Amino acid sequence: MITIPDSMMLLKCGKCGHEADFEDFCHTPITGELPRGTHQCPACKRAWRMESTGKGIHYPSGLYIPPTRKSVTIPTIL
Numbered sequence: 806m807i808t809i810p811d812s813m814m815l816l817k818c819g820k821c822g823h824e825a826d827f828e829d830f831c832h833t834p835i836t837g838e839l840p841r842g843t844h845q846c847p848a849c850k851r852a853w854r855m856e857s858t859g860k861g862i863h864y865p866s867g868l869y870i871p872p873t874r875k876s877v878t879i880p881t882i883l
Contacts (some may be wrong), residue, residue, distance in 0.1 A: 816844070819876065833882055845882055852881045868879035 807839060810826035818826040823846055830844040845852040857872040864870075 807851060817853050818846040818851060820851045821846060821849040836882060839882060843879065843882070850881050853877060854879055 810828075812822045812827040814827040815824055816827045816830045818830075818878045825847060829847050833845055835845075839852075843852065843854045853872045853876045856877050857874055861872045862870045
């Protein structure tokens, strides 16, 4: 049986494979909350942020396709 976390989302670290509630990746035990868009694995301490690459496309019909995003490793935050 799958347990649904409080945030309703699971996140998996691409480095060590640790899987936990999304909120567990948004803060650290020492400094607390991380800046928005910055995440850190509670197991291996790898930190990253998601950055947009390119531009989004807005069609005349109103459809908007956002730009692609990539993970960029940043220095670990304690």
